Amino acid sequence: MAASFLMRKSSAVRFRNLFNRSIAVLPNQHQIHHHPIPPPSSSSLSRFFSSSSPSMASSDSPFPVTVHNINPKVVKCEYAVRGEIVTLAQQLQEDLKAKPGTHPFDEIIYCNIGNPQSLGQLPITFFREVLALCDIPSVLEKPETPALFSSDAIERAWSIIDTIPGQATGAYSHSQGIKGLRDTIAKGIEERDDFPANPNDIFLTDGASPAVHMMMQLLLRSEKDGILCPIPQYPLYSASIALHGGSLVPYYLNEATGWGLEIKELKKQLDAAKKDGISVRALVVINPGNPTGQVLSEENQRDIVKFCKTEGLVLLADEVYQENVYVPEKKFHSFKKVARSLGFGDKDITLASFQSVSKGYYGECGKRGGYMEITGFSPEVREQIYKMASVNLCSNISGQILASLVMSPPKVGDESYELYRAERDGILSSLARRAKTLEEAFNKLEGVTCNKAEGAMYLFPQIKLPQKAIDAAKAAKTAPDNFYCRNLLHATGVVVVPGSGFGQVPGTWHFRCTILPQEDKIPAIVNRITEFHKKFMDQYRK
C-alpha cells in the first residue's frame, strides 16, 4: 500500500502518506522465547525451562519495554500543540529564572495553546460560586452562607445537589453522567437549537477529547478504515486516528476563500480514498474552525449534512468554539439544528456533536468538562458506546456540573445575571478586538497573509518564506515553519505552533498563534513579532 501512495502525485496523497506512514516494527512481536516444546505440566519442569532458556527480548536493551517494542501506534502519533517548541520554551523559561537577562525578553508568552485562564482571563463568578458550594454542600443550610455567596448560586447548587443520588458529589455517577445534569444540558440544547434533545443521547466526558477518542475507537477497525479530516486540523484528530490504528483522509480547506469547505473537495478526497481501498467511516468538521477560525455558513452546513447522508458517513461535529464568534455577519448553528431543519431525523444522519467547558467565554480548561450528543445511532451501537464509557466509570463530577452550568447560565432577572452578562460580554468583546488587532498586525508583515479569525481562539497566518530561509531550515534539519517559530521564540519569547503540526498544503508555511494574551500585552507582542520578522526577512531575503 505504501508503494501505491508514493506513485501518486497529488498533494492529498502525499499528505495522507505523511500521516499514515508506518514505522517499521521490529519482528519481535511474535517471538517465541523457548523451543516449541509442549508446555511443561509440572512446576519443577517450568522452573527448569525458565532458568535454562534465554528470556530476553530481542532488542539489545535488558528492559522489556523500550521504544523499540512499545505500541508502534504510540510511536507514530504526534501532537504538536505541546510538542518540541513548547519543550524548548520551557527550557528557556528555566533559563530566565536561573539567569535573568540571558535572553532578549523578560518572559515567555505561551501563544501555543487555547488556555485562556493561564493568560489572565478570569472565570465566570457565578459558575465558580456554584461549583464551590457543590464541593461543600453542608454549608448550603448554614445561615452564614448568604454572606459569602449570591442567592441564586445557592439556589442552583441546591437544585444540582438534589439531582445527585444521596447528594454525594464524591460518588461515581451514572456512566453517561448525572441524569439531572443531562436533563439540564438537553434543555439548553433545545433552547439553543429550537429542536428537541434527549438526555439519553448525552455522554458527559472529561473534556471533549475523550469523547472524540471513544468515537475513533468505535469506528476504526484497521488501517483500512479512514476518517475525513480538515487540513489544517486540530491535531487531536490526527493523533487519535493514529493511536487507534486508522487512516486519516485529508480534505483541504481553501485558504483563498477564508478557509472555505468545499463539497467537491470532500467528494474528490472521498473517491480517491475509496479507490485506494479505504473504507471512509466519518467526516470531521470543526466549526468554528481550529486553527483556521472560520465559521461555516448555514448553506455550507446543509450541503455537508446532505453529503454525509448520501455517502453514508458519520458526521463528527466538533463544536467546542460555539460561543466564540466575533463577526456580526456569521452566527453559530449546530449541525444537529441544521440537520433537523432539513427534516433529517435519526434515520437520515448519524451525528456526534462535541461541546466543552474549555473554550467559549468560560475558558475552564483545567476542569476537564464536556459532552457528546449522539443521534442516529442504532440501539446496539449505543450499547457499545455505553459500555466503553462504563470502563472508565464516569467523568469528573465537578466538570459535569460545570457543563450543565455552561448550557444553562443565569437568565434575565436572576440576581447574578448582570454580573454574569458583564463578565461574558467583556471577555467576548475583548477576544473579538484581539482577533482583529493580531490579524491586522500579521497582515502588515512582509510575505505574510492572515485570514480573519471569525471565531475560535486562533490566527493561522501564512508566511511565504524566502528560499534562503528554507535552505537554512534544511541545514538545521528542521521544517521551515518550525525553523521560523524557533527563531521567533529565541528572539521574542513568544511561543507559537508551526503549521506542520496542523497540516497545510505542502510547500506552504503557517503558524498558529492564539489571541489569548491579555489585551494590554498585545501591543508589546505585536511590536516584538514585527521587529523579529523584519530582522528575519532582512537576514534571509534573496
Added chain:
Amino acid sequence: MPPKPLDYESINENVKRSQYAVRGELYLRASELQKEGKKIIFTNVGNPHALGQKPLSFPRQVVALCQAPFLLDDPNVGLLFPADAIAKAKHYLSMTGGGLGAYSDSRGLPGVRKEVAEFIQRRDGYPSDPELIYLTDGASKGVMQILQTIIGGQGDGILVPVPQYPLYSATIALLGGSLVPYYLEETANWGLDVNELRQSVNQARYKGITVKAMVIINPGNPTGQCLSEANLREVLQFCFEENLVLLGDEVYQQNIYQDERPFISAKKVLMDIGPPISKEVQLISFHTVSKGYWGECGQRGGYFEMTNISPETVDQIYKVASISLSPNVPAQIFMGLMVNPPKPGDISYDQFVRESKGILESLRRRARIMTDGFNSCRNVVCNFTEGAMYSFPQIRLPPRAIEAAKQAGKVPDVFYCLKLLEATGISTVPGSGFGQKEGVFHLRTTILPAEEDMPAIMDSFKKFNDEFMEQYEDHRGYSRM
C-alpha cells in the same frame, strides 16, 4: 437507499469483545428495578460516598476555596472556612498558572507531583523523582495509558490475576492485546504462587505471545488479599527473570483490615532487594483518591510512578498524556491534600483524624461482619477481606441450580445474582465478571453499606441464599463440592 454509515456489524471488534461487568448486566437490571420503585442496595462498585460515607471536611473546604478564589478576599470567609483551609487553598493556587481553570502541565502540576514524591519517600524510605510521577484523571486512565503504550497487538500479552478487576481485561481487549491469566489460590487465602506464574508465562509463549507485563493488585480486587513481603520479592524476582514490566495497582493501600500483613509498596520491596534487580526491573505503580478512607471517586484523581523506564519511553508516555492536554486540576489538589494531609497542631487536624479513623475502623468492622455473615450461609465459603473494599464469597451452586441457569440462558452466577437482586434488592457483580476457575462461582459485593444497615443486609442475603439452596439442592441435601 443510502448506505447506513454505522451498524453493529461494522464497529471495531475489539469494542465488542471488551466487557466490564461492574456496570454490566446486573447493574443495568438493578437500575431498571430502581426506576420501577424497588429499593436497591448498590454493592456493585467501590463507591463509598454513594452508600453514605461522608467526604472528609478539610479537603472539600480547600478545594471549594480554590474553585472560588474571590472568597479569599472576602472579610466573611472565616465564617465558613478555618484558617488552615484558607492557607492551604492559597498554597495550591500558587502552584497553578491561572487557578483551577487553566490546563496544567500534561503530567500534572509540578508542585503536586513534588508532594506525591515526598509522600512516596516518607512511605518507602527511598527517594522518588517527581519527573517520573504523572497525575491522571483517575488511576484507570493511567492504567489505560500504560497498557496502550505496551500493547501493539495480539502478540503482546499481559499477565493478569484471576480473579481481577475487569478494567484490565476490558482494556486489554479494547487494545487488541492478549490477557495471560494467572490463578490466585482461593484455598490459600487467594495467594499468589510463582510456579503458577511461570506456567502461565510458558503456556503463553508457546502460543507465540510475547509476555510483556505483569499486573498485581495489592491489596487485591475483588479478592482483598494483602501480599506478603516475601511474595512481593518473589514477584519482583520473577519479573526480573522473565523480563516483565510490573504494573502495581496499589489503589487500596490505605484499606488494610488485618495486622499480619501491612501494606508494603512494590517499589519499597524492589529497592530493598538492591542491585542489579532494583536497577533493572521496570515498575509502574498506581494510586488514587477514589479509595482508602477518602473515597472521592467522583473527582477522578490518580497518579502513576515510573521506575527504571528509559527516558525515550517516558517521552512517548508524555506525548500520549499531552494529547489529552492535562488531568483535571481540582482532583490534582485532592491528590496533593491526600499525600500531604493536616498535621498535628493544624486547626483541622483533630477533625481530620477523627473522620479518617472513624471510616477506617468502621471498614475493618464491616469486613469482619460481612465475611462472618457469608460464612454462616449454606453452601457459601468466604475468605476474609484482608484489604480493599470487597467481599468475594464462593457460592457452591447445586447441580440443579446450574441446570436452571442453563435453561434460562444465563451463566450460573449471573442467574444467582439476578435472583438475589430481585428477591432482596442487593445489586452485586457475578464472579464471572472477574474471572474464576472453571465451575467455581462467586459474587463480588462491597463492604461499603452503612454499618447500621449491615446486619439487615446480611440477614436478607442469608434468607435468600438458604431458601435458594433449599430449592435447588436434592432431598439428601447434596450440594456441589
